[in-house]
Amino acid sequence: MSNPRRFRLPTGNRRAFLGSAVAGGLLPSRLVDRAVGQERLTLNQAAATVHPLATQSAMRILRSGGNAVDAAISAALVLGVVDGHNSGVGGGCLVLIRRSNGQLLAIDGRETAGLAAHETMFVRDGKADPSLSQNGPLACGVPGQIAAFKQMHATSGRLDWKELFADAHRAASEGVAASKSIGRTIAAEAVQLQKYPASRAIYFHPSGKPIAEGERLIQKDLANTLAMISEQGPQWFYDGPFATACETYLKSIGGILTREDFRNYQAKTRTAIRTPYRQYEVIGFPTPSSGGMHIAQMLMMLQPFPVGAWMRSRPDAYYHLLCEVMKRAFADRAYWLGDSDFVDVPEGLLDPTYALDRMSDFNPDQASMGIEHGWPADANQQANSPHGVSSSEDKKHTTHLTTADDEGNWVAMTCTVNTSWGSKVTIPGTGVILNNQMDDFSISPGIPNAFGLIGSQANAVAAGKRPLSSMSPTMVLDSKGQPVLTAGGAGGPRIINATLQVLLRVLDGGYRVNQAVDAPRVHHQWQPDQLLIEDQIGVGTSLEISPDLRKQLMKLGHPWKASSSIAICQAIARQGDRLTAAHDPRAQGSSEQ
Numbered sequence: 001m002s003n004p005r006r007f008r009l010p011t012g013n014r015r016a017f018l019g020s021a022v023a024g025g026l027l028p029s030r031l032v033d034r035a036v037g038q039e040r041l042t043l044n045q046a047a048a049t050v051h052p053l054a055t056q057s058a059m060r061i062l063r064s065g066g067n068a069v070d071a072a073i074s075a076a077l078v079l080g081v082v083d084g085h086n087s088g089v090g091g092g093c094l095v096l097i098r099r100s101n102g103q104l105l106a107i108d109g110r111e112t113a114g115l116a117a118h119e120t121m122f123v124r125d126g127k128a129d130p131s132l133s134q135n136g137p138l139a140c141g142v143p144g145q146i147a148a149f150k151q152m153h154a155t156s157g158r159l160d161w162k163e164l165f166a167d168a169h170r171a172a173s174e175g176v177a178a179s180k181s182i183g184r185t186i187a188a189e190a191v192q193l194q195k196y197p198a199s200r201a202i203y204f205h206p207s208g209k210p211i212a213e214g215e216r217l218i219q220k221d222l223a224n225t226l227a228m229i230s231e232q233g234p235q236w237f238y239d240g241p242f243a244t245a246c247e248t249y250l251k252s253i254g255g256i257l258t259r260e261d262f263r264n265y266q267a268k269t270r271t272a273i274r275t276p277y278r279q280y281e282v283i284g285f286p287t288p289s290s291g292g293m294h295i296a297q298m299l300m301m302l303q304p305f306p307v308g309a310w311m312r313s314r315p316d317a318y319y320h321l322l323c324e325v326m327k328r329a330f331a332d333r334a335y336w337l338g339d340s341d342f343v344d345v346p347e348g349l350l351d352p353t354y355a356l357d358r359m360s361d362f363n364p365d366q367a368s369m370g371i372e373h374g375w376p377a378d379a380n381q382q383a384n385s386p387h388g389v390s391s392s393e394d395k396k397h398t399t400h401l402t403t404a405d406d407e408g409n410w411v412a413m414t415c416t417v418n419t420s421w422g423s424k425v426t427i428p429g430t431g432v433i434l435n436n437q438m439d440d441f442s443i444s445p446g447i448p449n450a451f452g453l454i455g456s457q458a459n460a461v462a463a464g465k466r467p468l469s470s471m472s473p474t475m476v477l478d479s480k481g482q483p484v485l486t487a488g489g490a491g492g493p494r495i496i497n498a499t500l501q502v503l504l505r506v507l508d509g510g511y512r513v514n515q516a517v518d519a520p521r522v523h524h525q526w527q528p529d530q531l532l533i534e535d536q537i538g539v540g541t542s543l544e545i546s547p548d549l550r551k552q553l554m555k556l557g558h559p560w561k562a563s564s565s566i567a568i569c570q571a572i573a574r575q576g577d578r579l580t581a582a583h584d585p586r587a588q589g590s591s592e593q
């Protein structure tokens, strides 16, 4: 066997090397800030979501005096009605806000396990049973969306709280034409949805036929729920009739959530992850998201490489490199990550020296075999550390939206009920379908969740704990601290890698934001050892991952499989004094500015 060529890090101070890479001249001219200085920018307003009604709602709020935070809340509430298989008030969200005064807020509205939850709650006859964490009453965590929206509004909103519910309320009470994905996912999940009478009553005709694309989906109970939350506030939801209805119904069908669990729920403000990359600063969401951490890690691993040049002229080298950093980051994810309120997640994972060490065995000519998690400097190396020992199908779920206003407020928000239609359980009389976010815990070592992810003890179920997420709302600031880009996505673990690739296309490649969102993507999550490639996207363009390129990647040692869609991303970029919003052509969304 030939002696493999190894990637050589420069000798001497590797931190200094990182610094020199930052100033290394690999920068696209297109995003270099032309207009900041002391001048006041004349910015427009922008929004991108996966549904035109939600985007229109955001723009209506912006045009009627609301700011980006108001617009994001209104759009998300609309999505909960018109795109309810992905997100809604029965689910959770992670939100990154950059306020016009420069303040960054990371608001954690992740679902939380009830007080009766425990490590073996999904084990039956000695074996973990994923059907219990994926469907039905045990699959639900306490929803966090409304608490997070209240916190967003209280800290950063401008319009009256009630005004933010108007569009969603109208869409629910008057009904809207079911989208293609609503029709497809009701049909796909019909067996589970039909088990719960309130779900059956909303998503099926009296004959039992699923509501199909184009048919009117009217949700009177959900309209009433939205009216109550808008008039009486989150208390109606967390410590009032909604919480009581949940406890009563869930108990009657074998669930464990109680009114007390709802009363205990709190949205949490987290400290955002800040990572220098080239001349930018990338802002990510910390645990319980794994996305912010691993995007930061991958950027640090990529920093020494001529990413932009390879992307444009050596795509085999670019995709090989991407695949290698993805494998290393996801190996760390599986071992180290969990809710940092419950387990120690080593800060060393974010040390640039650790990132460089992780790449010290990178071989530009060959895929690495047998990658394992690393050992950051501050990690507990005891054999009984709370960390023990991650694949994926084309499940569609979750939603990412983004808004920006002319004052400099930007919002990146990812919302989810987890997989399509969450637990499938609708609480009677409320129209609210509850999430199945408990499946994002590691329900037992070695048992993959709905995305094929295997977790460690760090992400085991515990009372009051939040399951690990891949949601990755991300922002990029320029050297003056001004936002130049925000991106995020939907699609389980693919979110992390898709968001990274949108960032790289803009920051390293100099592509326009819509090109960056449109471009084909790849995904590797360490286990299974398989590279997913969007082989049908960009066909015939310079961005295509062509048959020849796929052969080259195979030769480098990357077994690959075709994927029709690697996440659904929304993004906004500022170029000079103009905002441009981009929605993902992989879904039927819209963007406006």
Ligand code: GLY
Residues within 6 Å of the ligand: 398, 416, 417, 418, 419, 437, 440, 468, 469, 470, 471, 492, 493
């Ligand atoms: N439920 C998908 C995620 O949070 O990653």
